[in-house]
Amino acid sequence: MFHDVGSKGYISLEELKAKEDYPTVERLEKGPIAIIECLQDIPCNPCQDACPVGAIKFSQQDITGIPLLDQEACLGCKKCISSCPGQAIFVVDYSFSEELGTLTFPYEYLPLPQEGAELPGVSREGKEVCPVTVVKVEQRPNLNKTALVTIAVPKEYLEIVRFIKYRRDGVSNE
Numbered sequence: 001m002f003h004d005v006g007s008k009g010y011i012s013l014e015e016l017k018a019k020e021d022y023p024t025v026e027r028l029e030k031g032p033i034a035i036i037e038c039l040q041d042i043p044c045n046p047c048q049d050a051c052p053v054g055a056i057k058f059s060q061q062d063i064t065g066i067p068l069l070d071q072e073a074c075l076g077c078k079k080c081i082s083s084c085p086g087q088a089i090f091v092v093d094y095s096f097s098e099e100l101g102t103l104t105f106p107y108e109y110l111p112l113p114q115e116g117a118e119l120p121g122v123s124r125e126g127k128e129v130c131p132v133t134v135v136k137v138e139q140r141p142n143l144n145k146t147a148l149v150t151i152a153v154p155k156e157y158l159e160i161v162r163f164i165k166y167r168r169d170g171v172s173n174e
Helices: 014-018 023-029 046-051 079-083
Strands: 034-035 054-056 067-069 091-093 100-107 119-125 130-139 147-154 162-164
Touching: 014 034, 023 034, 034 079, 034 130, 046 054, 046 079, 079 091, 079 100, 079 147, 100 130, 100 162, 119 147, 147 162
Parallel strands: none
Antiparallel strands: 034 091, 054 067, 091 100, 100 147, 119 130, 119 162, 130 147
């Protein structure tokens, strides 16, 4: 079953929080955890295969269901992020510091942002939300060569920010 995201083209935070596997506040505060933003029943399961502890299952017996996360089993290891062809998995860590959390997301553009860069963080809608700082850029060996970018985000925006604005010259897009 396809979950209609309407004409807006993105999944709202409210739709995500309605999923049975959306992490609780208590779990979010424990440390890194994957947030799966996939609401489509399509035949796809690389995230399940990538998880070393079996924390990702499907809502149906076959791979056409929606991926669901076992919050207690998830290690926040990030292996599922680059395995997802729909770029629908993020790892959030509220334990980074008192004021900041981190968000790790797939990044498939060149050039890669530089660690330490201060850039605008953007929402699912593509709107600028707040300034963020690039903490880490990883190029993990995998089939699709997807890099992982980790940014520090003020905690009040950690569930809203999902990407960055970045240009070739290393500054944010206007």
